[in-house]
């Protein structure tokens with residue numbers, strides 16, 4: 575499974591007919607929830623490169639590396 579490097583924890587739960595995904599993001603330090611009727615994991619384990627938080631943090635890290643290597 576492809577997984578965002580900033581994903582701290584992903585827990586999948588089932589409540590009646592709902593899937594509940596709880597995921598903790600290292601970038602904004604928030605614990606989030608996603609509710610779905612069928613299997614539909616959050617962006618963190620799919621196309622995480624499209625996530626604005628991922629993009630911002632990756633850019634920040636890349637800038638830091640560039641500053642140290644220049």
Ligand code: SF4
Nearest residue numbers: 578581599618625628
């Ligand atoms: S995909 Fe986005 S929300 Fe999910 S862990 Fe990565 S940065 Fe955070």
